[in-house]
Amino acid sequence: MAPQNSVRVWAFLLIWMIYGAMINASELRTYSLAQGVAESLVERGTFTLGHSTIPDFNSSLDSFSYHGKLLPAKQPGVFFATAIPYSFLRLFGIRYQEFRDFASAWTTWWTSGLLTAWFVVYFFGFVRKIGGRRGTALLMTSTLAFGTNLFPYTGTPHHDVLATCIMGFASIGLLELHPGRRPVSILFAGALLGLVIFFSMLPALLVATCLLFSLIHLGLRGGAIYGAGFVAGYLPTALYNFHYFGNPLTQANMAGNYSNTFFAPSWTTFLIRWNEYLSPMSNMSIAHTMPVVLLGMIGILFLPTQLHKIRNLGFAFLVIHLTYLFNMGTEGHCQFGARYLMPILPFACIGLMAWSGNALQRSLLIGAWIYSVAYNLIGALGQTMICTNLVQPPFSTILTNSEQFLMDQRPLVPLLMLVSVGLGIVLIRQYRTNR
Numbered sequence: 001m002a003p004q005n006s007v008r009v010w011a012f013l014l015i016w017m018i019y020g021a022m023i024n025a026s027e028l029r030t031y032s033l034a035q036g037v038a039e040s041l042v043e044r045g046t047f048t049l050g051h052s053t054i055p056d057f058n059s060s061l062d063s064f065s066y067h068g069k070l071l072p073a074k075q076p077g078v079f080f081a082t083a084i085p086y087s088f089l090r091l092f093g094i095r096y097q098e099f100r101d102f103a104s105a106w107t108t109w110w111t112s113g114l115l116t117a118w119f120v121v122y123f124f125g126f127v128r129k130i131g132g133r134r135g136t137a138l139l140m141t142s143t144l145a146f147g148t149n150l151f152p153y154t155g156t157p158h159h160d161v162l163a164t165c166i167m168g169f170a171s172i173g174l175l176e177l178h179p180g181r182r183p184v185s186i187l188f189a190g191a192l193l194g195l196v197i198f199f200s201m202l203p204a205l206l207v208a209t210c211l212l213f214s215l216i217h218l219g220l221r222g223g224a225i226y227g228a229g230f231v232a233g234y235l236p237t238a239l240y241n242f243h244y245f246g247n248p249l250t251q252a253n254m255a256g257n258y259s260n261t262f263f264a265p266s267w268t269t270f271l272i273r274w275n276e277y278l279s280p281m282s283n284m285s286i287a288h289t290m291p292v293v294l295l296g297m298i299g300i301l302f303l304p305t306q307l308h309k310i311r312n313l314g315f316a317f318l319v320i321h322l323t324y325l326f327n328m329g330t331e332g333h334c335q336f337g338a339r340y341l342m343p344i345l346p347f348a349c350i351g352l353m354a355w356s357g358n359a360l361q362r363s364l365l366i367g368a369w370i371y372s373v374a375y376n377l378i379g380a381l382g383q384t385m386i387c388t389n390l391v392q393p394p395f396s397t398i399l400t401n402s403e404q405f406l407m408d409q410r411p412l413v414p415l416l417m418l419v420s421v422g423l424g425i426v427l428i429r430q431y432r433t434n435r
Contacts, residue, residue: 077199149337152379163200194233260329299351
């Protein structure tokens with residue numbers, strides 16, 4: 001294994017371990033939908049709810065009745081992904097009924113934690129490839145990994161986390177393509193984009209943007225192959241929709257008539273959302289929870305000329321996604337920070353490259369980075385299901401009952417703490433060796 005690849009493997013393992021150590025069992029009990037549907041899928045072969053011996057798994061605010069069946073109001077991908085590690089746990093007699101906290105933590109670590117850590121390392125490689133110096137690349141990557149609300153949400157079995165990572169793989173993978181690439185590679189990249197819809201409808205307009213961008217970036221032939229791959233990647237969603245809703249294009253939020261997730265232009269809604277997402281006075285705004293992302297969103301416009309395709313796609317992502325969010329009936333509710341911003345976080349972090357110029361820019365960037373990492377570390381230690389949109393630091397719990405914090409609240413800490421320290425030492429040595 002090449003030294004550079006070796007460092008990235010160790011970095012991936014360390015980040016994955018840190019994500020696992022942050023998983024809070026008490027919070028996972030509030031995220032019962034993913035676990036309930038995964039249990040139903042593995043033990044009864046259906047996505048429907050209402051048949052579990054665990055009361056929390058039989059009802060949820062995020063479910064609806066459709067033709068006599070209680071169905072989740074989310075895309076099926078997160079449930080399918082959670083069912084994979086749970087099916088292995090069951091082989092060893094570990095079921096939600098008897099070991100709910102451990103099973104929930106384990107399945108979350110092997111879905112949200114695993115995919116996010118993998119994407120973070122992939123993101124670092126891409127930044128280095130487009131000319132980012134090592135220090136700049138580390139700052140941009142650490143921002144994505146720990147300075148955004150993606151960090152606290154890696155401790156939850158959340159559909160938007162998985163969709164954000166797959167959207168990141170797909171959009172960056174599209175930028176790495178060129179018309180001369182093998183058709184198989186283009187087809188696979190398109191299929192990855194189609195898979196985004198399997199996990200969340202939130203980035204649907206960004207998926208459409210990538211399809212249009214592929215025609216410009218790859219030409220008509222390459223764009224057609226990419227589109228064919230997208231259709232193949234959409235197939236799991238189509239089969240699910242057809243089976244439960246009778247139409248391959250009818251999504252769960254449409255079948256359940258969750259109209260507050262639809263695009264509905266309104267000047268009043270626009271002003272409210274503008275304040276919630278951008279005003280420093282709002283507890284969920286970017287300026288309040290992750291100001292480093294705000295710098296990155298501005299920086300997208302000032303990327304070097306040779307990165308014009310990244311700049312154009314990134315700017316399109318920001319404008320299209322924010323336009324959708326500012327004209328949507330819901331802001332996400334009960335969340336740590338602005339959860340709906342997740343799909344554009346990778347490009348916002350790429351925009352930080354523009355802030356590595358003079359000393360004043362670097363000072364502003366480092367200050368925003370320190371604040372953002374500290375703020376989102378609080379979220380990772382605490383909880384994301386905050387219906388008052390206030391940060392609730394867990395420090396009192398740590399000080400008054402450290403044993404409960406480490407063991408009961410953090411099921412994977414004993415398993416991962418020593419391993420993380422060892423990986424950190426190895427990573428530092430590898431990094432110094434390969435400088």
